[in-house]
Amino acid sequence: MSASFGLQxxxxxxxTIGFFVFVAASIALxxxxxxxxxxxxxxxxxxxxxxxRGDRLFITYLxxxxxxxxxxxxxxxxxxxxxxxxxxxxxxxxxxx
Amino acid sequence: MNKLxxxxxxxxxxxxxxxxxxxxxxxxxxxxxxxxxxxxxxNQFFWHGVGWFEQVxxxxxxxxxxxxxxxxxxxxxxxxxxxxxxVALCMPRKGPWVSVCxxxxxLPLLIPWNVVGAMWNIFALPDIGxxxxxxxxxxxxxxxxxxxxxxxxxxxxxxxxxxxxLVVLLxxxxxxxxxxxxxxAARIDGASGWAVFRFIQLPKLxxxxxxxxxxxxxxxxxxxxxxxxxxxxGPGNTTTFLSIDLVKIALxxxxxxxxxxxxLIYFMVVLLVCWIFYTAMMRNEGQS
Numbered sequence: 603m604s605a606s607f608g609l610q611x612x613x614x615x616x617x618t619i620g621f622f623v624f625v626a627a628s629i630a631l632x633x634x635x636x637x638x639x640x641x642x643x644x645x646x647x648x649x650x651x652x653x654x655r656g657d658r659l660f661i662t663y664l665x666x667x668x669x670x671x672x673x674x675x676x677x678x679x680x681x682x683x684x685x686x687x688x689x690x691x692x693x694x695x696x697x698x699x
Numbered sequence: 700m701n702k703l704x705x706x707x708x709x710x711x712x713x714x715x716x717x718x719x720x721x722x723x724x725x726x727x728x729x730x731x732x733x734x735x736x737x738x739x740x741x742n743q744f745f746w747h748g749v750g751w752f753e754q755v756x757x758x759x760x761x762x763x764x765x766x767x768x769x770x771x772x773x774x775x776x777x778x779x780x781x782x783x784x785x786v787a788l789c790m791p792r793k794g795p796w797v798s799v800c801x802x803x804x805x806l807p808l809l810i811p812w813n814v815v816g817a818m819w820n821i822f823a824l825p826d827i828g829x830x831x832x833x834x835x836x837x838x839x840x841x842x843x844x845x846x847x848x849x850x851x852x853x854x855x856x857x858x859x860x861x862x863x864x865l866v867v868l869l870x871x872x873x874x875x876x877x878x879x880x881x882x883x884a885a886r887i888d889g890a891s892g893w894a895v896f897r898f899i900q901l902p903k904l905x906x907x908x909x910x911x912x913x914x915x916x917x918x919x920x921x922x923x924x925x926x927x928x929x930x931x932x933g934p935g936n937t938t939t940f941l942s943i944d945l946v947k948i949a950l951x952x953x954x955x956x957x958x959x960x961x962x963l964i965y966f967m968v969v970l971l972v973c974w975i976f977y978t979a980m981m982r983n984e985g986q987s
Contacts, residue, residue: 610742612728612729612732613729613732613733613736613738613742613744614732615732615735615736615744615746617735618728618735622728622731649978650982651978651981651982652981661974664970664971671752671756674752675753678753679749681749
């Protein structure tokens, strides 16, 4: 019996590992940013709400998720376009929200 | 180096981080992994890309259950929030009846969800149930096991019976925290009952009502046990809400890929609504 306390049951794939590594790295990067410039850079942006860098990252991820879903639902499975839109969206969020 | 605080306190957070990792993060990661693969059992997986997401997003079945879910949540919020406020306003603030009212209000919340479903199932059965028999006795044709409208009415009624108390208790707590000085000032100004509600009570209830609506939204949006026991999602699919549909796909059909994709979309919708409520709450806090 291939008894294992491994992670086969989690059914990892290259792209999903890449996705989670990217998420973890971006959170770590935020930590580093906070260390260099403490305080979270709070401000009130175009949404009229107070946001810190962490909030802006969350808004970026949530929005990007919906951008990808919308792209997939309306335009098909060529998701590089959605990725480009998401990057533009991220820049907008970090600059103006 | 200017150290502002003792950083060792962070060690106390470690158990929570581990717990969250085991009960939330690892399962969530697994769901993400499943959502891009196909499996036929035996722990063998085959890459499927974003195909399941595309299938779910274009599936009429998913659209229908999402629509039913939104309709159900909107309906119960529209009933439970005003009803909860009305009941809380009618409850006494002083005297021996306070505890009686509070216990009566808390009772439905103490009953397990599957028991609530079973109770209402028996209560509403058209041939032997008290409610069902009575409605039929009044000459109205009512059978929640066969008529979609009757099934919806019964499900909504059950939820209202079970959860309005939560809104009542939260609102009541909010009302009790309003200082008497506000009411005295209103009396001096000769304010009407409506004016007191509109300009004193409602603004003061703002935060507590946001929390009540958020809790009711979340609970009703993820409702499973009660309608499953009451109607089993039927007649047909008319009361198959998102979570019931999800369980049917994941466990009934063992389609782990589509079920994982559907749960991630479901999760994102819940996350979005939570964020909107959180933002609204923080905004109110900032203004007050």
